[in-house]
Amino acid sequence: MLNVKNISVSYRKGELILDDLSFSAGEGNIVVLLGPNGAGKTTLLRSINAILKPQKGVVEFENQNVLKMPAGQIAKIMGYVAQRNNAGNTSVFDAVLLGRKPHVGLKTSPTDFAKVSHILQQLGLESLTMRKINQLSGGELQKVCIARAFVQEPGIFLLDEPTSNLDLKNQLDILHTIRDIVKKNSLTAVITMHNLNLAFRFADKIILLNKGKIFAQGTAESITPEILSQVYGVQVEIISHNGNPVIVPV
Amino acid sequence: MILRQNRLKYRIVPFPEYRKYIYRKRLFIATLVMVCLVSFFSSVSIGTVTIPYSEVIKTLLGLSGSPRFQNIITNIRLPNALAALIAGSGLAISGAVMQSVIRNPLGSPFTLGISQAGAFGAAVAIIFAGSGVMQSTQAGAITVTNPFITIGWAFFMCVLSALIIVLIAKFYSTNPEVIVLCGVALGAAFSAGTMFLQYFADDVQLAAIVFWSFGDVGRADWTEVSIMAIVVVPGTLFFILNRWNYNAIEAGDETARGLGVRVEWVRILGMIVASLITAVIVSFLGIIAFVGLISPHMVRRFVGDDYRFVIPASCLSGAALLLVSDIAARIMLKPHVLPVAVLTSFIGAPLFLYLLLSKRIK
Numbered sequence: 001m002l003n004v005k006n007i008s009v010s011y012r013k014g015e016l017i018l019d020d021l022s023f024s025a026g027e028g029n030i031v032v033l034l035g036p037n038g039a040g041k042t043t044l045l046r047s048i049n050a051i052l053k054p055q056k057g058v059v060e061f062e063n064q065n066v067l068k069m070p071a072g073q074i075a076k077i078m079g080y081v082a083q084r085n086n087a088g089n090t091s092v093f094d095a096v097l098l099g100r101k102p103h104v105g106l107k108t109s110p111t112d113f114a115k116v117s118h119i120l121q122q123l124g125l126e127s128l129t130m131r132k133i134n135q136l137s138g139g140e141l142q143k144v145c146i147a148r149a150f151v152q153e154p155g156i157f158l159l160d161e162p163t164s165n166l167d168l169k170n171q172l173d174i175l176h177t178i179r180d181i182v183k184k185n186s187l188t189a190v191i192t193m194h195n196l197n198l199a200f201r202f203a204d205k206i207i208l209l210n211k212g213k214i215f216a217q218g219t220a221e222s223i224t225p226e227i228l229s230q231v232y233g234v235q236v237e238i239i240s241h242n243g244n245p246v247i248v249p250v
Numbered sequence: 251m252i253l254r255q256n257r258l259k260y261r262i263v264p265f266p267e268y269r270k271y272i273y274r275k276r277l278f279i280a281t282l283v284m285v286c287l288v289s290f291f292s293s294v295s296i297g298t299v300t301i302p303y304s305e306v307i308k309t310l311l312g313l314s315g316s317p318r319f320q321n322i323i324t325n326i327r328l329p330n331a332l333a334a335l336i337a338g339s340g341l342a343i344s345g346a347v348m349q350s351v352i353r354n355p356l357g358s359p360f361t362l363g364i365s366q367a368g369a370f371g372a373a374v375a376i377i378f379a380g381s382g383v384m385q386s387t388q389a390g391a392i393t394v395t396n397p398f399i400t401i402g403w404a405f406f407m408c409v410l411s412a413l414i415i416v417l418i419a420k421f422y423s424t425n426p427e428v429i430v431l432c433g434v435a436l437g438a439a440f441s442a443g444t445m446f447l448q449y450f451a452d453d454v455q456l457a458a459i460v461f462w463s464f465g466d467v468g469r470a471d472w473t474e475v476s477i478m479a480i481v482v483v484p485g486t487l488f489f490i491l492n493r494w495n496y497n498a499i500e501a502g503d504e505t506a507r508g509l510g511v512r513v514e515w516v517r518i519l520g521m522i523v524a525s526l527i528t529a530v531i532v533s534f535l536g537i538i539a540f541v542g543l544i545s546p547h548m549v550r551r552f553v554g555d556d557y558r559f560v561i562p563a564s565c566l567s568g569a570a571l572l573l574v575s576d577i578a579a580r581i582m583l584k585p586h587v588l589p590v591a592v593l594t595s596f597i598g599a600p601l602f603l604y605l606l607l608s609k610r611i612k
C-alpha cells in the first residue's frame with residue numbers, strides 16, 4: 001500500500017509547485033495522474049521516490065517512510081521511468097541489465113541475466129536484444145526503459161508519460177503489459193499521462209491535478225465531464241463505446 | 251515488496267548471443283593486455299642502446315645478466331617504462347571518467363584546464379621560486395635544476411584548478427555543460443597567465459618554461475613512479491567500483507537517480523579523483539596531450555559505452571599508447587630522444603579527427 005501524505009514542493013520560497021497533496025494506492029492498482037501541462041504531475045512523481053525532496057510530507061510504503069530511506073534502498077522499492085532517456089552506444093540487453101543495479105553487488109549473476117531475458121520476452125523485445133539502443137526508434141527505446149524498470153523488481157512503478165513516444169498499437173501493448181504485471185504481482189503503478197481515453201480505460205484510480213493541487217480523485221466513473229472541463233478549460237463529453245468511456249471535446 | 255520468486259516464475263532462457271557479445275569484449279581487453287606487455291618489454295629493450303629481450307627478462311626476474319644492461323634497465327628504462335604505463339593508464343582512465351561525469355565526449359584533463367594549470371604552476375615556480383636556472387647535460391639537453399619546487403607548484407595549480415571546478419559543481423551547478431565551460435574558461439585563463447609570464451621571462455626562464463611544458467616520461471625516477479602508482483592504482487579501483495554508476499549516468503541523470511545513484515556525489519567524487527590523478531601525472535611528467543581524450547574514444551569503438559569494459563580497456567589502451575609513443579620518440583631521431591608529448595599530439599590529433607569524421611564520437 002502506497003500512502004502519499006501532505007506532500008508540498010516549492011522551488012522558490014513562497015511559490016508552491018505542489019500544495020499539500022495526499023492520496024493512496026493499493027496493491028494491484030494503477031493510478032493515473034492527469035492534468036494540464038505544468039499541473040505538477042512529473043513533480044509529484046519525482047517526489048514520491050525522493051528524486052526531488054519535498055519540503056513537507058510523507059511517502060509511506062509498507063508502513064515505512066520512503067523519503068528517509070537511502071537512495072539505493074528506494075531504488076529496490078520503486079522503479080522509475082523518466083520522460084526523457086539517453087540512448088547511448090550500448091546493447092538493449094545491457095540497457096535493461098542496468099535495471100539490476102540496485103540488486104547487484106560486485107558482479108552480476110546468472111539470475112540477473114535470466115531476469116533480463118524473461119522481461120525482454122515478456123515485452124516482445126527479444127528480437128532487439130543485441131541491437132544498440134541508439135539505433136532504436138523512440139517507441140522501442142521507451143519499451144526498453146520500461147523493461148529496465150520492470151527488471152528492477154520494484155513494488156511500485158513510477159512511469160512518467162510511458163506512452164508518449166509510442167504509436168497506438170504500442171501504447172495499448174505497453175499499457176496491457178503494465179496492467180498484467182501490476183495485477184499478477186499485486187504491485188502498484190503511478191503513471192502520468194495526457195491521453196484521457198487511455199487513462200480512463202486502464203486506471204483503477206484517476207487523480208486530476210491542477211495548479212499543484214488535487215482537483216479531483218476517484219475511479220474513472222466518478223470523473224464527470226464538468227470536472228474535466230474545469231481542469232482543462234475545454235468542454236468535453238464522455239460517451240460510452242463498447243463499454244469503454246470515450247472523452248470527446250465538444 | 252519485490253517481485254518475489256513465488257510471484258513471478260522465471261524461465262531461465264539461454265542467451266548465447268549475449269555471451270558471444272561479452273566474450274568479444276573480453277577478448278579485446280585480453281588483446282590489449284598482450285599489447286601492453288609487448289610494448290612494456292619493448293620499451294625496456296629499445297633505445298639508444300638496444301638491450302636483447304633475454305637480458306630484459308633476466309633482469310626483471312632478478313637473474314644474473316650483463317651488469318651494464320642491468321644498470322641501464324634498473325636506473326633508466328624500467329622507471330621510464332613504468333612511468334609511461336602508469337601515466338598512460340591514469341590519463342586515459344581520468345579522461346574516460348571525465349567524459350562520463352560531464353557527459354561530454356571532449357572530457358579530458360585538457361578540456362577542464364587542469365593541464366594548463368600545471369603549466370602555469372611550473373612557469374610561476376621557474377620565474378618566482380628560482381627553479382628556472384638551467385644547466386646543460388652531456389646529451390646537450392636542458393634540465394630544470396630544482397624540479398621539486400616546479401612539481402610542487404604545478405601540482406598546487408592543478409589541484410586549485412580542479413578544486414574551482416568541483417566547488418562550482420558543488421555550490422552552483424552540476425550541469426555537465428557548466429562544468430565543461432568552466433574548464434574551458436579556466437584553461438584559457440591559465441594559458442593567458444603562462445603567456446604573460448613568458449613575455450616577461452628572460453631567455454633562460456623562457457627556455458625552462460617551454461622545456462617543462464613538453465611532457466616526457468624520461469623525467470621520472472623511482473620515487474616519482476611510486477608516488478604516481480600510489481595515486482593511480484587506488485583511483486583506478488575507485489572508478490571500477492563505480493562502473494555501474496557511470497553506466498547509469500550514461501542513461502540520463504533522471505534514470506540514474508531512479509536507479510538509486512546519487513548523481514551529484516558520483517559526479518563530484520569522480521571529478522576529484524580524476525583531477526588528482528591528472529594533477530600528479532602532469533606535475534611529474536609535464537603536459538601529455540591527447541592520451542586522456544583519444545584512448546577512451548578508441549576503446550568505445552570496440553566495447554561501446556559500457557563502463558564495465560570502458561574503464562579497464564581505456565586503462566590498457568592509454569598505457570599501450572604512451573608506451574608505443576615513448577618507444578617511437580626514442581628511436582625516431584636516434585640518438586636524440588624526443589619528449590613523448592610531441593608524439594602523442596602527432597598521433598592523437600589525426601586519430602581524433604579520423605574518429606570524429608568516421609562518426610565514432612557521439
